[in-house]
Amino acid sequence: MSLSQIFDIAGSGMAAQSIRLNTTASNIANADSASSSEGDVYRARKPVFAAVQQDAMRMALGGDIMNDRPENQGVAVQGIVESDAPLDMRYEPDHAMADEQGYVMYPNVNVVEEMADMMSASRGFQTNVDIMDAAKTMMQRLLTLGQ
């Protein structure tokens, strides 16, 4: 029964959103991690989402055309990239991490943006949970057929 594929799709969505939430948590936690050099400073991390093309390969290997449906993909995190937004350079000569000129490097994390991202991720997660719940109900109904 292809209803079980919905569980895979919604599950992939939930996994992707939780990775996104993970990067957001990491970004917010490190929003004030100071550093004295540009190379060591924490940079905001962002996941890259992409639709999965899982069936293309299976079809090429002689898969069943009727049952392998390329439209059912789900989502995957292709990787996590570091933001190249300009770093926050502050003049704090008394700071323990200050360089010779008295500057401290702060991460390029935009906390407001991260909060918005967090809300979006949690909503996305919620939607996928609802989908899974609906698929579960549909499956349970199907099991009562003829009773």
Next chain:
Amino acid sequence: MTISFSNALGIHEQALEVRVRRAEVLANNLANADTPGFKARDVDFKAILGEQMSGKDLGSTLKMDTTNGKHLPFGFDGGSEALLYRKPSQPSVDGNTVDTQQETAEFMKNTMQYQSSFQFLNGKFKSLVHAIRGE
């Protein structure tokens, strides 16, 4: 006299299958709600049901023959012409055309329609059981 199941169950058996397939497509749209460049899709219910009723997939009829194991299958790749792209109402800058509210509404509607198809099918089975028992 024999009971023909396909005659007795009518359109509901296929309708239920199409509802499941549509649920899959919509679930996929929602899973990719934040994927850049993803285009929301939906099925043309009438076309896909007609396809199911006639008992053949367009993909299988228009497929090219493969004479060697290393050949790639060519033609309609497993799907059908009934799978279309949604017209975006508010496309985002990254090329994504999934509108979460719209998709959720469609998904819920589809679930309800699935329930009704299911009720009809269940009713058919119940009447068959009645007929067999002769009560």
